[in-house]
Amino acid sequence: MASRAKATILDIAREAGVSKSTVSLVLQGSGLIRPETAVKVRKAIEDVGYVYNRGAANLRKAHSNVIGMVINDLTNPFFAELAVGMERVFQAAGVVPFIANTAENPVRQEEVLKSMMEQGVAGLIVSPARGTTPGAFRRIEAAGVPVVFAMRRLPESRIPAIAPDNRRGACLATEHLIRKGHRRLAFFGGSSDLVVYQERLGGFLEACDAFAIPVADRTIVEGETSRKGGMACLETALAISEPPTAALCFNDAVAFGVMLALRKRGLEAGTDFAVVGFDDVAEAEHYSPALTSVAVDTAGLGERAAHVMLKMIQSRTTRAEDHIGAVSLVVRESSGPDRNSQVGDAA
Amino acid sequence: MASRAKATILDIAREAGVSKSTVSLVLQGSGLIRPETAVKVRKAIEDVGYVYNRGAANLRKAHSNVIGMVINDLTNPFFAELAVGMERVFQAAGVVPFIANTAENPVRQEEVLKSMMEQGVAGLIVSPARGTTPGAFRRIEAAGVPVVFAMRRLPESRIPAIAPDNRRGACLATEHLIRKGHRRLAFFGGSSDLVVYQERLGGFLEACDAFAIPVADRTIVEGETSRKGGMACLETALAISEPPTAALCFNDAVAFGVMLALRKRGLEAGTDFAVVGFDDVAEAEHYSPALTSVAVDTAGLGERAAHVMLKMIQSRTTRAEDHIGAVSLVVRESSGPDRNSQVGDAA
DNA sequence: TTGATTTATTGGAACGTTCCATTTATAGGA
């Protein structure tokens, strides 16, 4: 089974008694080949244990069938879901997406992008690492390889982005808290170097403005976008003189951290302090108490991003429109009314 | 910036006024080149926006610098952690791992493996999808590409596997439950087509035997390895006449499902029913109640797998030894004593 | 039968690299 040195198209040609061109045609499923010849060739392919050399083929074929997905944190189930959504549509299109993780490290991201370019990817879907410099994609754009940003965008960049309506989601969630009677509100986690952060915080402030919450009653605590970060945020916020009674968190991970910190203090999320998350990861529903969160349809955004990418490749363009995904607030147990408020549960 | 048609080594040569061979040497960091020449060439590379064509290079260079990681379920944070562990060591070695997800689908896995082979990977680290046929890797082995299994192994295969000591972990956990006074024990989730399942169940039964638990008091419920599966398992188990008072779960996802189902019934894990998970994902610690689980050092296993792979590539072999990782039981709140037992909390 | 048309098949020239065998330039020793 299979000779030592790897078989090429010529070995197959010899084995089947045809020319290399014929073998190539069969490999591409050309209709020009007489069926019986094709069968003969295919048998030879089996016999010699041939594996197609896509590198060699790409040397002639202009573009490849691989698309790169560069993701900033695979450990976050949120991004894993995104990846899965994309894969679904790529699979149907016969493209194989290769995923790489940058672990939120711009240097690593640079390496990964370089490697993918060298590999000759047809396109790149990227969720950029925090701190990515605007110039990081200049060379890739110059090379004419289409890029789409997913979930995150870069401050000043003409690269199309697929992202949820962060501002509206945050606004919705904040309104919800205010309607529950909360008047001293916090925004927990994230940092201002992320566009997403600015959008979400913007929505929070917009709602505060709309309901005339005094600036003094808005507590904003930046922090890591992780459980640990969330725990720290709560501690910081409760230490101030007139602490908030409710918080919108940058994402669900932060929210889980906040809930954990509450429990450690003997407080209960929902009754003693209202918590709302963002992203609505699968876990949110199963937490105790179940987490109120802004659902962003992660897998759907992944599919959308993949579609945009395919279209860009097909039409050989490097431009496309941004896409803003609809969001909705999923109210669960973690966002109860303010205990000291007269307003109560209404609305 | 960057001409339209993509630049090649020859364009650089022309630009820098040297031969293509010189450029190639510079690209490989050869010491044979006079430093000033190298500088000149590197400048030209920048100027023309050159991107290295690894496909073309691999045509001559025997083998590439990319390693494929084929993972059965990226959504499971457990596997994401594994991937991250591997990436750490590959990065240090200057190899870029490309990850692909098979979504637990053998057909998809076949496509993914084929695609990676065509791409000319130097090696493959695989966590095989459920239902993988033993022959799936025959061609890859025949082609001389090293393969390592991570976390899962195949029934009859000479491919080296890196996996935790499942049997011992299950045994440890079961002993713990028995020492807590439980006498009617369950094993929840998973299915017998997985080697891992057989090992974990084996450990469970071994401990049962050691403590002379009657066969009638052992409840084994197969099911999906997800929260949903766990919920179903509990329902099934509680429906029988003498239901178990404790369960070892196939993995943490199942355990979370069991805890959720308990809460829905108004029962509390730890006090009303003891639950032990397997894998000790990050979430386990933060759950409420915190989940007792068997820690397997996921990232460590990932690193180990990556090291084995690098060694195989280096020594051009396709064989290596299996690796069995140490496990330990992390006792938290979910595994309280049996309420009706005299034995109590001792040990 | 002959020429035109269609259907199958085929050689050969790319594609962008690497690497070996040479050539050319530089320096050192007599």
Next chain:
DNA sequence: TCCTATAAATGGAACGTTCCAATAAATCAA
């Protein structure tokens, strides 16, 4: 000065494909 040794740079032949233009075989119309 010439010869040799070393250092630096180079041309050309691969590598495994694709694709164009060309050939060969089969079919058809006259």
